[in-house]
Amino acid sequence: MSDYVLKTSNLTKQFKNQVALNKVNLSIKKGSIYGFIGQNGAGKSTFIRIVTGLASPTTGSIELFGQSNGQELIKARKRIGTIIEGPALYPHMTAAENLEAHRLLKGIPGNECVERTLAIVGLQDTGKKKAKNFSLGMKQRLGIGIALLGDPEFLILDEPINGLDPMGVVEIRELLKKLNQEYGMTILISSHILSELHLLATHYGIIHKGNLLEQLTVDELNAKCQQFLHIKVNNPEKAATIIETMLSTNNFEVMPDGCIKLFDYVDTPGKVSSILVNEGLVIEQLMPIGQDLESYFMNRIGGIHRG
Numbered sequence: 001m002s003d004y005v006l007k008t009s010n011l012t013k014q015f016k017n018q019v020a021l022n023k024v025n026l027s028i029k030k031g032s033i034y035g036f037i038g039q040n041g042a043g044k045s046t047f048i049r050i051v052t053g054l055a056s057p058t059t060g061s062i063e064l065f066g067q068s069n070g071q072e073l074i075k076a077r078k079r080i081g082t083i084i085e086g087p088a089l090y091p092h093m094t095a096a097e098n099l100e101a102h103r104l105l106k107g108i109p110g111n112e113c114v115e116r117t118l119a120i121v122g123l124q125d126t127g128k129k130k131a132k133n134f135s136l137g138m139k140q141r142l143g144i145g146i147a148l149l150g151d152p153e154f155l156i157l158d159e160p161i162n163g164l165d166p167m168g169v170v171e172i173r174e175l176l177k178k179l180n181q182e183y184g185m186t187i188l189i190s191s192h193i194l195s196e197l198h199l200l201a202t203h204y205g206i207i208h209k210g211n212l213l214e215q216l217t218v219d220e221l222n223a224k225c226q227q228f229l230h231i232k233v234n235n236p237e238k239a240a241t242i243i244e245t246m247l248s249t250n251n252f253e254v255m256p257d258g259c260i261k262l263f264d265y266v267d268t269p270g271k272v273s274s275i276l277v278n279e280g281l282v283i284e285q286l287m288p289i290g291q292d293l294e295s296y297f298m299n300r301i302g303g304i305h306r307g
């Protein structure tokens with residue numbers, strides 16, 4: 001059994017004079033939450049449409065649950081749950097009625113799944129309230145509920161957080177975490193804002209102008225974005241002792257060249273410098289280094305440097 005739910009090989013989509021995807025080799029590990037990041041027009045929707053079978057590639061191939069051809073690939077696609085172009089809700093129906101209508105459309109036997117799904121997405125207490133009166137976050141959760149009918153193993157969501165208020169973002173994040181951790185679902189979620197996927201994705205893929213620039217794990221991304229104070233003094237050993245005793249932290253590293261990376265006090269460099277100076281050290285350099293997630297993304301795609 002492959003460890004991967006999805007693997008693409010040189011996936012390319014060319015519209016008349018526009019290359020929407022250029023030889024994309026993307027892989028998604030079973031059990032991961034894969035954050036697919038790219039600006040508007042980067043190629044995310046085109047990628048998702050090909051994976052879900054709504055469009056075909058110009059060249060290249062996809063392997064889904066180990067299947068890449070004909071009927072087997074069609075069968076493998078039945079193991080995907082997705083929201084295509086916004087949740088297909090019936091505005092005059094309640095949450096339960098919406099789920100029931102979609103259950104019948106999908107030909108899923110037995111209506112027990114309706115109550116179960118309502119509970120999973122946290123809409124079990126919405127009673128007679130019609131979908132048109134739901135908040136955006138609730139609508140999105142109902143859309144995810146519809147995608148969950150049929151017990152998919154792989155959930156694909158195109159910009160599900162787009163336009164939600166902060167509360168809605170938290171609701172969706174918590175729901176997706178639950179689906180991943182409690183139900184073992186693998187999730188592909190696209191966004192044009194990297195920081196939206198922070199605290200959620202375990203893996204990231206950055207796409208720009210149809211090219212997959214980088215795939216990295218959350219630990220690799222955090223390491224790249226880690227902020228620290230870069231300190232260069234005349235006596236690093238003494239500085240290390242002072243940091244430990246007077247700043248009560250050992251969250252620092254003395255580098256081979258004698259420079260110190262201090263991972264605490266990044267927002268209060270003045271406190272660090274005054275203590276070091278008071279203890280008689282000469283500071284040659286002391287500055288915060290590192291970047292936030294959004295700056296990393298912008299730098300990676302060649303945008304403006306804000307870090």
Ligand SMILES: Nc1ncnc2c1ncn2[C@@H]1O[C@H](COP(=O)(O)OP(=O)(O)OP(=O)(O)O)[C@@H](O)[C@H]1O
Nearest residue numbers: 015016018020038039040041042043044045046047
């Ligand atoms: N049917 C089409 N015909 C021609 N060009 C298309 C078509 N669909 C997409 N494109 C182009 O392909 C590129 C990638 O579009 P795509 O919708 O995949 O990007 P995206 O990352 O999903 O962005 P968005 O979030 O804006 O949808 C864009 O330049 C877009 O204009």
